[in-house]
Amino acid sequence: MKRKGQINIVLKNTTKHDLTIDEASVLEEPKHSAYKHIEKELEQFVGLSSIKHFIKEIYAWIYLNQKRQEAGLKPGKQVLHMVFKGNPGTGKTTVARLIAKLFKDMGVLEKGHLIEAERADLVGEYIGHTAQKTRDLIQKAIGGILFVDEAYSLARGGEKDFGKEAIDTLVKAMEDQQHSFVLILAGYPKEMDRFLQLNPGLPSRFPMKVTFPNYTVDELVLIAKKMIHEREYTVSESAEQTLRQLLVDAKQKEYEHFSNGRFIRNLLEKSIRAQALRLLEEDDYNRERLMTLSSRDLRKAYKASNN
Incomplete structure (x- = not known):
């Protein structure tokens, strides 16, 4: 007796893509x-x-x-x-x-x-x-x-x-x-x-x-920019280059257990906290500076991640 939802499929090897259909x-x-x-x-x-x-x-x-x-x-x-x-x-x-x-x-x-x-x-x-x-x-x-x-x-x-x-x-x-x-x-x-x-x-x-597979550096940068945009922040060109450098370093150090999207999310959250402390010390809160994450913020966040 056939049970509800039974489809009867054999999937032999997904890596070889044995199925040949249009x-x-x-x-x-x-x-x-x-x-x-x-x-x-x-x-x-x-x-x-x-x-x-x-x-x-x-x-x-x-x-x-x-x-x-x-x-x-x-x-x-x-x-x-x-x-x-x-x-x-x-x-x-x-x-x-x-x-x-x-x-x-x-x-x-x-x-x-x-x-x-x-x-x-x-x-x-x-x-x-x-x-x-x-x-x-x-x-x-x-x-x-x-x-x-x-x-x-x-x-x-x-x-x-x-x-x-x-x-x-x-x-x-x-x-x-x-x-x-x-x-x-x-x-x-x-x-x-x-x-x-x-x-x-x-x-x-x-x-x-x-x-x-692990995300490439380019893919991770795109993920980071999406997350940054969703939070109504932005990064300068120099900060984006810093982000790329940090990602290359992190992937080399932690390749087998690199946390990909999770790494990006944690780095950005720490960068936002670093930016908040920096702006508090600088006593400057105009709209552009409130939105902008700097290379300094990213480096400080990355250093904190490795401690």
């Missing part, structure tokens, strides 16, 4: 509102070109399988659990939320909500506690997506750690309730690779492994 012709039809709403939101984000293509590809797969069912053709098996690999601030949680919304609009998920969790939400303090906590969290995610960030931390304590019990409970739910919710495990790239290697059965259960 995406452009599929998306020409005005009825593709589910994708168009998501696309409109994605257009607001700087970069993420590979992720935007991935979401478009997922939509095309689901839509074409629906068409196959309507034509009486045999669809493939549905496997929608995912692994997101990327540093902080690369958009993993935001994309998970958009995918949940897309799946709801297409009838794949009943509710389309996102439950965010980390190790503390899954792992208990005594034997049997972890399984119950994990099952309770899965129950809350039914009809939507369970998003576990820093998922590799579930395996950090070895065989005797309660994290293993959480993993086993998640794996069982993926099999028993595979059409009721989608599980997304997320974390740093190298740590997630090691995590998946610890359990031979895990990689095959997550056929979609998506890498979120």
Whole structure:
């Protein structure tokens, strides 16, 4: 008996883009509102070109399988659990939320909500506690997506750690309730690779492994300028050059764990506080100076970030 929302899809390898269809012709039809709403939101984000293509590809797969069912053709098996690999601030949680919304609009998920969790939400303090906590969290995610960030931390304590019990409970739910919710495990790239290697059965259960690359310096500058504009601030040309220099330095120092958009947000907030102190000391509050972040403000904020 087919359950509501079951689409039956096999996604073999997202990095090789095995699907061969004319995406452009599929998306020409005005009825593709589910994708168009998501696309409109994605257009607001700087970069993420590979992720935007991935979401478009997922939509095309689901839509074409629906068409196959309507034509009486045999669809493939549905496997929608995912692994997101990327540093902080690369958009993993935001994309998970958009995918949940897309799946709801297409009838794949009943509710389309996102439950965010980390190790503390899954792992208990005594034997049997972890399984119950994990099952309770899965129950809350039914009809939507369970998003576990820093998922590799579930395996950090070895065989005797309660994290293993959480993993086993998640794996069982993926099999028993595979059409009721989608599980997304997320974390740093190298740590997630090691995590998946610890359990031979895990990689095959997550056929979609998506890498979120670090933003380039140009992309980070665009993100910063958008944030600055939204806060009704501005930067001079010299301050923008300073920002570029600071970003190059930060990316080199912290490449594997660089926090991308989060780094920009924190830097700007500290720069605004530095500007406030500077203007207070200078006793000058005209409109232009109230709006302008200087190179000095940015350097002071960056120095504070490294202390």
